[in-house]
Every structure is written in structure tokens, then in C-alpha cells.
Amino acid sequence: MIEAMRELGIDLARVQPALLTDDLAGGAAMLVTMGCGEACPHVPGLVRDDWPLPDPKGRPIDEVRAIRDDIGRRVQALLDQRGWSTPGQPRD
Numbered sequence: 001m002i003e004a005m006r007e008l009g010i011d012l013a014r015v016q017p018a019l020l021t022d023d024l025a026g027g028a029a030m031l032v033t034m035g036c037g038e039a040c041p042h043v044p045g046l047v048r049d050d051w052p053l054p055d056p057k058g059r060p061i062d063e064v065r066a067i068r069d070d071i072g073r074r075v076q077a078l079l080d081q082r083g084w085s086t087p088g089q090p091r092d
Helices: 002-006 022-026 061-082
Strands: 030-034 047-051
Touching: 002 061, 030 061, 047 061
Parallel strands: 030 047
Antiparallel strands: none
């Protein structure tokens, strides 16, 4: 995924996954998880949506790009559905 994101100008080389904490969840409007189903964390009072996505680890770059692009489409659809603006774009 690092290489696929770098193609879009996003450097994930030094980014490390972090556990979901109460403090982090406290500032969230919703929780989107990716492919963990019922094993995903549950935060009381927080809407959760699990996107059934394959794990990109070890997949060929063309499959990783497809997963990356699917995530991008899902994020944009969620922003549009919720009426949230994307960074750098004003709300209508």
C-alpha cells in the first residue's frame, strides 16, 4: 500500500498503525473499519460501518491500486452522503 499511496503523493513510509483508544474514539463522528466484521472494535454510542475490503498485504501492485481506489470511492461517497467536506474544499 505504501507504493500505491506514494503514486498519489502520499508518503506512508513512516506511518504506524495505532490502536483505537477511548480518547481517539471520543472525537469521532463515526468509525469505519475495513474487513474485520464482528472482530472489529465496538465503541458504544458510535456508528460503525465495516467495509468488506481484502487485505492488500502481499498482493500484486495492480490489486493494491484497485483496493486503494475502492477506498477512495467509498470515502468520497461517505463524505457526500454525510454532507461532510473534504479537506481544502468548502461545504456547499
